[in-house]
Amino acid sequence: MSREEPTSTHFSRRQFMKSGVAGAATIGLGMALPFAKVLPASAQGGSTVVIALGTTINSLDLHRKGTNRPSYQVAVNAYDRLVSFGTKTMPDGSLSYDSSVIEPDLAESWSFSEDGLTITFNLRKDAVFSDGTPVTATDVKWSLDRAVTLGGFPTTQMKAGLLENPEQFTVVDDHTFVITLPKFSKLTLPDLAVPVPFIINSKVALANATADDPWATEYLHRNTAGSGAFVVERWEPGQQLVYTRNDNWSSGELPEVSRVIMREIPSPSTRRALVERGDIDMSYEVPPKDALELRDKGDLNVISTPIENSLFVVACNEIFEPFKNKKVRQAMAYAIPYEDIFKTAAYSQGVPMWGASEMSPATTQWPQPFPYSTDLEKAKALLTEAGYPDGFTVPFYISLDLVSWMEPAALLIQENLAKIGVKAPIEKIPGANWRTAALVEKRLEMSLDDFAGWLNYPDYYFFWSYLETSLFNASNYSNPEIATLVEETLHLATDDPAWEPKIKRLIEIAFEDVPRIPLWQPTLSSAMSKDLGGYEYWFHRQIDPRKLSKA
């Protein structure tokens, strides 16, 4: 730590955090007592990690309707899945999940049938829930049935892996579980590793289910019944969530930290002050500006990971007559001041997505830079070619929830568009309306969008945002060739020889037609004390404390 500890209270608290509960009692300071008093039987050894979050956790059950994104971390940490992803080391030395490797979690092995239509999972025999009862195939079936039945987001996500119907899930014996598929899909296994299909202790859940609530949503909303690495010890909505290590966990190496306190601190300035002072160990998801400044200061470790399969884009909606012409959309793409936006709105935290030299992609990497860069001459010429030499006026919408990046980006774009004769008055839409207006009704003529796909495949991104029916297709873009290509590639294995050329063609069309003009690929940044190691990036952007360690 670079900062000295100025007061004795400080010292005792930091000691407390380092020594864990067993140590806290022996320090003998009054202020450390209450926790020890109330929680004498908690995990021995290990340390406490305190993490600040900007958002509130509103449920312990991901399957419940209305559960917000930050709550998904409970499904990640307090539950296991059949399979998980591997871990890789990034160029900067930090850890990231590895989307190309599927690893055992509750299933120790699995095999596809010859025709690829059934997957047989062999569950680990030593796996137990946090209450000590064994994990059986019945629990797995009950949990997956729940995910495909309760509706809403979980059911939609399950469908992506062709998991739609409880009849697809069969219990063979206590430790053998079979999934049958309508057709082979490369997405099925990864989709079983996302937070949604988490395995619940069905005995506990059923004991708390009622006739009106057969899936125990009320109970699981407030309680966890899982086999994950951590157990939720306290949940005070609007204030904090406290995890304790599950010492019975057997799906991986026992975490080093014995307790994790997730504290909700709404103000980013306060979060920054806390982590800079060393009173908390990590501020999760820091704004790009703080990431830049804290990295420059050097007192903390700031880890930034590009968010996979994610782009910040300008969507040109084809309900607006001029945008029906691809030359106009290309003119837009040439008029955007990419560099300035990247510096001002992203504080250079991210991956540039402009300036490629070829109009067709060399690789299937996604996202990859588009072949556009700021060229007002070219933009002007394209507009004239398209029949709009004097430009036009188009309202440009941004969300009030996302003004931190959308406002500077929109202002800079507006300024450049004015230079080619396009007036783009900026309209701000309240967060509650944004989704309805931009994605459900798709009625915004020009808007900014931030879609990110969980499963790391280009076809998956296209499926969600380039099809006529895609929810995230805020541009109302429609192209039969894209539709065919997505259908052909979505479930195809990536090592199939047909996959690569088709994906390249998809990207090529995206380059050419630019219904979505990428600005940059955003990053997820977290600032943490230099004593803290083992931070790992996950596609779901939830904190995973399993590998954390404190020096």
Place this chain on the structure above:
Amino acid sequence: MAKSKTMTVLGRVAEAIPTLIGVVIVAFLLTRALPGDPAAYFAGPAATLESIQEVRVSLGLDKSLPEQFIIYVADLATGNLGNSISTGQPVTADVMSRLPASLELTLFALVLSLGVALPLGILAATKPGTWIDQLCRIIVTAGVSLPVFFTGLLLVYVFYYQLGVAPSPLGRLDFVYLSPPHVTGFYVVDALIAGDGATAWAAFRQLLLPAITLGLFTLAPIARMTRAAMLQVLSSDFIRTARAAGLSWRKVLFTYAFRNALLPIITTLGMVFSFMLGANVLVEKVFAWPGIGSYAVEALVVSDYAAVQGFVLTMAVLFVTINLLIDLAYTAIDPRVGFDG
């Protein structure tokens, strides 16, 4: 006399009923008039049209407005304020946990603010035009013109970040403490009741910075009102008479002048208090204070109908109660004030 007073209080409570009914209707209609579709919002990031419809049905939002209203009123009659979709808790539970947090902070801030504003106002009124009057003016102007989030961040920066004397702005209690068993909902009081001095002290320390921030802001109206009321009273005939009768300055100032000036001050206090309770959102954000103001704003942003209605109703009940208390205080301070006249 005592009996008639009870009757008048009951009468007052009865008078509040139409107000509350009005509030229930208006709150219901206003939340429905909010732009935004809670079903789309709560259906999550990758929801399809069908799943949005499913959420709409499960929230009961597919029913007609009158139907929704009847269901809402029927629930209200049983004391059920509904469930907040954004926090996932019953609104009653949310209000019960957040209102005490706001009350504790606001009351404490008000005490701090009164402790400074009253003497300042009185002194300024007794010595108009002197340096103390100017000081009062400067403090008052500064208090109003500094936005609370700025004062809050400044205090955090100086006392926590730079000097390290204030506890971390982590909300009501640092994470090493557990919240005391719920009795009043005021952490300091509850911890003392539980005999846990360390927690009470910690909770008190957490209160200080946010309370000073809020207090600075509320100082202005109270000090100004005190000064104005005192000036007016001090220039009235009965004070001149009292002084001519040779009463001591202290007796004149506190027994005669201050008591008479108290009425407008109490009125201001009531207004300031109710205003602060719901409006200290920025202070709550800066200090991660789980209060009712930020709860309402978050609920509004996501069109969380039940939570917004619950908040409006709670605040209405509080306003009515505070007004009643103020009226009662009037009669206690000035026997000439009657309920009917």
